[in-house]
C-alpha cells in the first residue's frame with residue numbers, strides 16, 4: 698500500500714487533481730475496468746472510493762486519480778511517494794461489460810475523464826470504434842487528453858468557457874453526433890462518467906435517440922461491500938447498492954434527483970469539520986462525490 702509515484706495533473710486556484718501509483722500486487726492482478734478501491738488514508742479517517750484508472754501487473758501497482766475536494770482527499774494529496782496508505786480494499790464493484798458493441802461514444806466530464814480511460818482502452822481492444830467526448834470547465838482543468846486520444850478513434854473536446862475545443866457542453870457534441878449518424882454508422886452504446894447533472898443529461902439525450910447509456914454512479918459509500926446500505930440508489934424503481942450491484946447502471950433508469958439529494962446528506966457536518974481543522978479551501982458540498990466530484 699505504499700505510494701510509489703505522485704504527480705499533479707491539475708493545479709488551478711479552485712481545482713487540484715493528482716495521480717498516484719500505489720503498490721498492491723493482488724489488486725493490480727485482479728482489477729478490471731470499472732472497478733474501484735476503498736482507501737483509508739489514516740486509522741481514524743473515513744473510507745473513500747476511488748476508481749482504479751490503470752494497473753501495472755508487472756510492478757504490482759495501481760493508478761488512482763483524485764480531485765482534492767474534502768478532508769480525506771486533501772490528506773491523501775499531502776502524502777508523497779514513500780508514504781503508505783493505512784488501508785486499501787479492492788477491487789470492488791462489477792467490472793464494465795466489455796464486448797464488441799460496434800460503435801461507442803464515451804463521455805467524460807471533469808475528473809470523470811479518468812474513469813472512462815480504462816473503459817476506452819478495453820473497449821478499443823475488444824474491437825469497438827470509440828468516439829470520446831471530454832468536457833471540462835476550461836482548458837487548464839482538462840486531464841488525460843493524450844491518453845484518450847490514443848485509445849479512441851475520434852476525440853471531441855468541449856470547455857464551458859471556450860478556452861479549448863468547442864465552447865459548450867458534452868451534450869452539445871453528443872446530440873450532434875447522434876443527430877447526424879446514419880443507420881449504417883449508428884452508435885450502439887453510450888458510456889458516461891462525470892458529475893451527476895452531466896450523466897443525467899447525457900442519459901436523457903441518448904434516451905431520446907433510443908440508445909442505452911451506462912453510467913458509473915458516485916453515491917456516498919462507507920464499507921463498499923454491501924453491508925452499510927449507505928450507497929443505495931434507485932434504479933428501475935428498485936433499490937440497489939451501488940458498491941455491489943454497480944457502480945454502473947442504465948442511466949435512463951436512475952433516480953437522479955434522489956441521488957443528488959442523498960449525496961448532500963452530510964454537508965453540514967463536513968463543513969463543520971473543515972472549519973474546526975481550518976481546512977481552506979474546502980468544498981464540503983462536493984466532498985462525498987469523490988470518484989468524480991461535481
Ligand code: FES
Pocket residue numbers: 917918919920921922923924925926927928929938939940941
Ligand atoms: S457502501 Fe455500504 S452498502 Fe455500499
